[in-house]
Amino acid sequence: MAPVPDPNNVGGGAKRDEATTKVPSKDPKKKDDKKEDDLSEEDLELKQNLELYVERVQDPNPELQKAALESMRQEIRASTSSMTSVPKPLKFLRPHYGTLKELHKNMADSDLKKLLADILSVLALTMSAEGERESLGYRLTGSGGDIGSWGHEYVRNLAGEIAEEYTMRQSEEASIEDLMDLVKQIVAFHMKHNAETEAVDLLMDVEDLDLLLAHVDRTNFRRTCNYLTSSAKFLPGPDDMLVLDIAYMIYMKFEEYPNALQVALFLDNMQYVKQVFTSCTDLLRKKQFCYMISRHGITVELDSEMVADKDDRDMLQDIVNNTKLSEGYLTLARDIEVMEAKTPEDIYKAHLLDGRASSSPSVDSARQNLAATFVNAFVNAGFGQDKLMTVPSDAASGTAGNWLFKNKEHGKTSAAASLGMILLWDVDAGLTQLDKYFHSTDNPVLAGALLGVGINNCGIKSDCDPALALLGEYVDNEDSSVRIGAIMGLGIAYAGSQNDQLRSSLSPILNDAKAPLDVIAFAALSLGMIYVGSCNEEVAQSIIFALMDRSEAQLGDALTRFLPLGLGLLYLGKQQESVEATAEVSKTFNEKIRKYCDMTLLSCAYAGTGNVLKVQDLLAQCGEHLEKGDIHQGPAVLGIAMVAMSEELGLDMAIRSLERVLQYGEQNIRRAVPLALGLLCISNPKVNVMDTLSRLSHDTDSEVAMAAIISLGLIGAGTNNARIAGMLRNLSSYYYKDASLLFCVRIAQGFVHMGKGLLTLSPFHSERLLLSPTALAGIVTLLHACLDMKSIILGKYHYVLYFIVLAMQPRMMLTVDENLKPISVPVRVGQAVDVVGQAGRPKTITGFQTHSTPVLLAAGERAELATDKYIPLSPILEGFIILKENPDYREE
Numbered sequence: 058m059a060p061v062p063d064p065n066n067v068g069g070g071a072k073r074d075e076a077t078t079k080v081p082s083k084d085p086k087k088k089d090d091k092k093e094d095d096l097s098e099e100d101l102e103l104k105q106n107l108e109l110y111v112e113r114v115q116d117p118n119p120e121l122q123k124a125a126l127e128s129m130r131q132e133i134r135a136s137t138s139s140m141t142s143v144p145k146p147l148k149f150l151r152p153h154y155g156t157l158k159e160l161h162k163n164m165a166d167s168d169l170k171k172l173l174a175d176i177l178s179v180l181a182l183t184m185s186a187e188g189e190r191e192s193l194g195y196r197l198t199g200s201g202g203d204i205g206s207w208g209h210e211y212v213r214n215l216a217g218e219i220a221e222e223y224t225m226r227q228s229e230e231a232s233i234e235d236l237m238d239l240v241k242q243i244v245a246f247h248m249k250h251n252a253e254t255e256a257v258d259l260l261m262d263v264e265d266l267d268l269l270l271a272h273v274d275r276t277n278f279r280r281t282c283n284y285l286t287s288s289a290k291f292l293p294g295p296d297d298m299l300v301l302d303i304a305y306m307i308y309m310k311f312e313e314y315p316n317a318l319q320v321a322l323f324l325d326n327m328q329y330v331k332q333v334f335t336s337c338t339d340l341l342r343k344k345q346f347c348y349m350i351s352r353h354g355i356t357v358e359l360d361s362e363m364v365a366d367k368d369d370r371d372m373l374q375d376i377v378n379n380t381k382l383s384e385g386y387l388t389l390a391r392d393i394e395v396m397e398a399k400t401p402e403d404i405y406k407a408h409l410l411d412g413r414a415s416s417s418p419s420v421d422s423a424r425q426n427l428a429a430t431f432v433n434a435f436v437n438a439g440f441g442q443d444k445l446m447t448v449p450s451d452a453a454s455g456t457a458g459n460w461l462f463k464n465k466e467h468g469k470t471s472a473a474a475s476l477g478m479i480l481l482w483d484v485d486a487g488l489t490q491l492d493k494y495f496h497s498t499d500n501p502v503l504a505g506a507l508l509g510v511g512i513n514n515c516g517i518k519s520d521c522d523p524a525l526a527l528l529g530e531y532v533d534n535e536d537s538s539v540r541i542g543a544i545m546g547l548g549i550a551y552a553g554s555q556n557d558q559l560r561s562s563l564s565p566i567l568n569d570a571k572a573p574l575d576v577i578a579f580a581a582l583s584l585g586m587i588y589v590g591s592c593n594e595e596v597a598q599s600i601i602f603a604l605m606d607r608s609e610a611q612l613g614d615a616l617t618r619f620l621p622l623g624l625g626l627l628y629l630g631k632q633q634e635s636v637e638a639t640a641e642v643s644k645t646f647n648e649k650i651r652k653y654c655d656m657t658l659l660s661c662a663y664a665g666t667g668n669v670l671k672v673q674d675l676l677a678q679c680g681e682h683l684e685k686g687d688i689h690q691g692p693a694v695l696g697i698a699m700v701a702m703s704e705e706l707g708l709d710m711a712i713r714s715l716e717r718v719l720q721y722g723e724q725n726i727r728r729a730v731p732l733a734l735g736l737l738c739i740s741n742p743k744v745n746v747m748d749t750l751s752r753l754s755h756d757t758d759s760e761v762a763m764a765a766i767i768s769l770g771l772i773g774a775g776t777n778n779a780r781i782a783g784m785l786r787n788l789s790s791y792y793y794k795d796a797s798l799l800f801c802v803r804i805a806q807g808f809v810h811m812g813k814g815l816l817t818l819s820p821f822h823s824e825r826l827l828l829s830p831t832a833l834a835g836i837v838t839l840l841h842a843c844l845d846m847k848s849i850i851l852g853k854y855h856y857v858l859y860f861i862v863l864a865m866q867p868r869m870m871l872t873v874d875e876n877l878k879p880i881s882v883p884v885r886v887g888q889a890v891d892v893v894g895q896a897g898r899p900k901t902i903t904g905f906q907t908h909s910t911p912v913l914l915a916a917g918e919r920a921e922l923a924t925d926k927y928i929p930l931s932p933i934l935e936g937f938i939i940l941k942e943n944p945d946y947r948e949e
Contacts, residue, residue: 428803434475473505487513504542511546548583585626625661652689660696735768741916770805777814835863
């Protein structure tokens with residue numbers, strides 16, 4: 058068996074080494090001469106020495122044997138340092154491998170036999186046949202000793218063989234103790250030699266990650282944890298959670314609390330969150346934790362164990378409740394100088410188009426005014442002023458009152474609610490401004506005011522619960538539009554809070570025989586929002602009964618799809634165990650809704666997990682060609698995006714799969730594909746997706762075109778992307794006669810310029826590690842509504858668009874000092890680079906520019922401080938970052 062030339066070896070060194078692998082010529086005598094000639098003198102000497110040792114080992118005299126083995130060992134060890142080619146001693150010993158194996162078999166047990174086993178173990182590295190695991194076998198019978206002295210490649214090879222052996226022994230249920238001793242040695246070796254990733258891989262193979270805790274130290278724990286958290290996305294359950302548990306423990310061991318908190322939030326483990334607070338004693342750091350929790354959007358009540366002092370606790374609870382968000386957002390807006398209110402006309406930029414569209418008289422003016430209402434609300438979201446709703450009414454024109462009444466009945470609901478959006482996060486001002494509509498006798502206006510209060514309180518929690526106090530009494534109003542306003546408002550204001558008081562007031566509606574279908578649908582949806590990801594049994598029961606009580610005719614209604622969605626939201630991202638019982642029950646539903654419910658539950662339960670098998674299941678559903686009446690393929694297509702959106706690789710693959718689905722799918726599937734693309738790249742306008750959507754926005758099927766237009770808005774949401782803005786402007790002139798499509802174009806324009814370019818809709822934060830459940834719930838609800846545009850968004854339930862407020866977050870990085878006052882420091886902002894498992898200390902960002910805070914972060918960007926004067930209290934610079942002065946800093 059001739060040695061294989063090593064592919065890594067380049068240049069002259071290889072020539073000499075590989076002289077021995079030339080094709081044998083016919084005449085054996087000649088061959089030998091040639092071989093001898095090609096070897097240099099020292100190689101020749103080495104070869105003869107080794108052959109001599111092999112002969113001596115077979116000598117009956119144990120003294121001689123021992124000396125020969127020792128010399129052989131020395132030779133091999135001296136040469137294993139470089140691994141670019143097969144070491145010469147191993148090469149020259151190849152022909153004698155069989156002889157030595159025989160010898161080992163026939164030797165009596167002694168130290169010599171062990172020595173020989175050690176040497177054979179190394180020789181097996183290049184000699185043994187695939188799958189024999191000889192190297193490992195000899196290692197286990199050998200004399201032990203330091204494993205690293207034989208070189209890295211040997212250790213790597215052993216690790217591979219151990220994994221195979223382990224799997225085999227597990228199936229035979231044999232003892233694995235001797236293997237585990239070896240594993241401990243290998244892990245210790247890897248951890249000392251900067252090969253953390255290999256140590257982790259080996260321990261995953263032998264299912265014993267707890268060993269890591271003993272081997273990590275200050276120098277390598279960060280790289281180890283980085284690898285653990287990033288590999289979690291590719292592991293099947295329950296391994297993924299196990300890996301994160303270990304990462305959490307390692308971070309806690311080295312008091313790296315911000316990272317530990319992130320992992321705890323990822324695991325959604327409140328015990329862990331509490332532990333981070335109780336282990337950390339520094340109040341400033343606790344403030345930073347509170348900012349992280351508030352960005353994640355979950356409700357946490359701090360208790361006396363977490364923060365001892367009452368005043369401190371109130372201050373920290375304020376941060377968790379997100380009360381500082383509005384102030385920080387406006388600081389950013391002033392800094393970037395975009396406080397000036399914009400009108401819908403500023404967004405449409407009609408003057409840039411050719412004459413026909415802009416000059417034509419407005420066709421369906423109520424519909425256009427409604428579109429302007431939404432555009433105005435999205436663009437001025439959170440700025441507290443605009444030119445339609447907040448203008449003082451006693452001005453010469455008196456427009457404020459007027460704008461509200463430029464909308465028809467249900468249009469007034471959205472108009473009044475838009476005030477809540479403009480005053481987003483600023484609760485005091487919001488309630489003051491909305492108060493005037495509470496005295497209105499016009500039901501749609503009252504409904505809009507109720508919804509406005511909910512929007513205004515979105516993500517902001519408060520001890521006095523203003524939203525509950527104001528909206529609670531209207532939940533059982535006799536007018537159904539007012540009820541929907543109140544119910545939807547509560548769903549938005551208390552999303553993720555798991556507030557039991559709300560459950561007791563909303564659950565009865567679900568099972569009330571007299572309640573109209575739309576009220577029931579919104580009640581189910583709001584309960585799903587409030588208990589998002591909580592797997593709450595009682596809520597699930599109520600929604601299941603409500604679904605079972607629906608008549609055949611009602612099941613055909615567009616709004617019925619909100620019932621399974623409310624049910625799915627309860628299990629958002631919680632994977633199989635939690636959802637199994639409910640999925641079983643859903644098999645008993647009426648066949649009209651059964652499959653729809655199944656798909657919705659499956660896609661919600663695995664949302665954001667990146668589970669490949671589930672993506673395959675959902676793709677299989679999309680491949681079927683069915684009759685017209687079936688609607689369950691829509692949620693299956695959205696499900697592909699929901700599951701695959703968690704990591705870059707799965708995301709790109711999903712985009713490619715959806716291209717195929719577009720080509721071969723039936724009409725109802727094609728209508729959902731643009732929405733799925735919109736979810737995959739939300740607030741992240743990728744050029745290939747942009748082009749696909751642009752193509753689909755001229756589709757012959759108007760539903761596909763509408764979905765594509767809305768998705769163009771979603772992928773550009775809050776980015777002010779000029780290319781998308783241009784596309785939408787052209788579409789507005791293309792569709793100027795079609796009121797419905799024009800309405801969609803306007804909504805998309807509002808999305809793209811959302812918050813004048815300061816907001817993002819991406820549910821991921823903390824460098825795409827954490828997924829905010831409430832944000833995803835808001836987006837998914839909007840997308841499910843878009844599956845039936847005509848009856849929901851173009852019908853009288855257009856205010857469903859406001860559910861998107863749950864995902865709206867400032868895409869800023871704002872630095873504050875120890876008293877939480879904004880300070881300006883230089884930071885570098887650039888494209889984030891994935892440095893997991895790379896050697897040394899690679900740069901984490903590339904192509905950066907230096908700005909002074911506050912700064913905007915686009916999708917895939919990362920910031921780092923450009924000064925040593927301050928130390929950030931969180932390793933991930935997003936949102937509010939507290940800086941403390943660096944005591945070692947010296948002015949230059």
